[in-house]
Amino acid sequence: MLLPNLVAQLRAALPAMIADIETLVTCESPSADLAAVAASADAVARVGTRRLGVPPEWIVRDGRTHLRWRLGGEPTRVLLLGHHDTVWPRGSLAAHPFTVVDGVLRGPGCFDMKAGLVMALHAAAGLVDRTGVTILVTGDEELGSPTSRSLIETEAAGCAGALVLEAAADGGAVKTERKGVSQYRVRALGRAAHAGLEPDRGVNATIELAHQVLAVGTLADTGRGTTVTATRMSAGTTANTVPATGEFEVDVRVRDAGEQQRVDAGMRALRPALRGAELTVTGGPNRPPLPAVASAGLFARAAALAAQLGMPPLTAVAVGGASDGNLTAGIGTPTLDGLGAVGGGAHADDEHVLIAELPRRTALVAALIASLRHDGA
Template sequence: MLADIETLVTCESPSADHDAVAVSAEVTAGVGAARTGVLPERIVVEGRSHLRWRFGEGPSRVLLLGHHDTVWPVGSLATHPFSVDCGVLRGPGCFDMKAGLAMAFHAIAALPDPSGVTLLVTGDEELGSPTSRALIEDEAAGRLAALVLEASGEGGALKTGRKGVSLYELHARGRAAHAGLEPERGVSATVELAHQVLAVTTLADPALGTSVTPTVLTAGTTSNTVPDHGRFTVDVRVAARAEQDRVDAALRALRPVLPGAALEVTGGPNRPPLEPAASAALFARAAAAAARLGLPEPAGTFVGGASDGNLTAGVGTPTLDGLGAVGGGAHADDEHVLVAELPGRTALLAALVAELLAEPDAAAGRSARRGSGTPTGERP
């Protein structure tokens, strides 16, 4: 497993670099095929490379989900080389989430019969999954479960909830005028935006886990001109779908304050929340499986960051996230994986998948695999 992680980590794959991600897809396909005995389908959407393994000829019942792109630019290995020292594995993207991919391959290989499993590995998750979202939602719809190989929470906790994300831009239009000669003729986009920033911040509700945060703000062109345009961005995080809808409606209801100003709101919900109800039954199964394996009882945690697990939960599929590596430092200089945790976590994943596959066929009959004419993979 360590050798496989090294192969994956030492192939750099920053999300925005199509060529690097394409090379990473080939490397990932090779590692996965060597472990599972099945070649994946290569799916390229708008230049971005995704991989899909389908095992067996029957309907897909369990979706394993991960990504092979990272936030680290090409050249990061020079400053953050792959290493394993004193039980700690390091390297760009090791925790988020290339170790999770290796775990998925080894868990599938450990199953007596992986028929009914689909493994989807996308190449644009760190960008918000712009080209893979439809693919993820289509693969998840109607499945018994989606198991997400994102890195664990603190101390190895499974991620039983994630906040939903909405992203907006508010554009203000005013009227330009000379700031010294006739400022009264102008309508300041900066002042309009100041009013709107204050209005936007009132939409937060910390008691419900809702944050509404104005972030980047720009306005005007020169220091002696009343600015006629400006904009700011807003990051919204919510724990519940109802809050996402409430904030969206409130933002779209904003109106300009200054006479003569105009206001436009663009953007909207990016990912629905992964609410705890979507993961409760799977978390209970994982806890029971850990007990049978003699592993520590897993903790559950609700986190503010989003993943593709938000998308699978959004189409109504029971979803458990954070099943990947234990460690820390995602996106940071101290990114690392605890080697001693890898075997147990992989065994837990395999046990959970096996239990789900053993469900009676009637429970899985909600949907047959979509795109039944697509090859299920070839033996290398």
């Protein structure tokens, strides 16, 4: 692969890349809408088949649609990983239409992460030899990958590297460290009573939850970067009834597996504070941390290739959000995340992609694939 020519080749392909991104963005794909995700998978399959010359495998689990291209007919050596589901509900295009103005592309899901999918397809399409390259596009990442986790882990096992086309961090930095995630639901069972006539006969689930929210908060450790956050909460039935039930959810972010285990033990150790109350805790670790050691080698390789491509120095960052890269790193596969689009506003009204960066970033992905394949030749 002639690196000096690669960026120029992809600049020439930029109109086609933008058209492909438009195809994917204008096919809305909220994670919870199975029909929408299936339609989106069809759009991704059409684009990918046009670029790669071969159709994907369709993998449907519990109604959720994933796509896999195994190129070259050999065991996977390099895994390109992304997702086509988004957080945006149907109808979002009405208020956030697909647009390209002054070098900025906008539309729901463009940054997270439909532009990244198009980059993966174009990067692989430009390779002379794709042997051992697999592209896996899942349809439930925004939900925590409940049906695709085993698929991701199986595909990543034994790979030289997993390249995750999630969007870049600020300034185009790649993501070399991600926190692990745990999710819990704490449910309190009390006893209902009339709030005016005999409140003392009740066991107030709201008060029990208040005790538990405070207890959960003590599990955080800012010095270690561990956050334990009580989030969505509900309790009670009517304004004049002592609440008999209630629950809240807990979001946990950790930098290392030991902290994930410590917090998990603390959550399991919660006990009722009120006489007569009952407490249940469900959930647990969802994604392991992606530690810096998992990405160090790939980042060094990517930084060297970026220099050869004439790109600005590649930068790296640690982030609190998780991705499917946590799963590939969790089984020991070298993983580099945030290789996708440069822009900003993920999940927000100002979601956008900087068009000028698309050819260079795609060239970097193509160069990384070729480099990793060469190691295994």
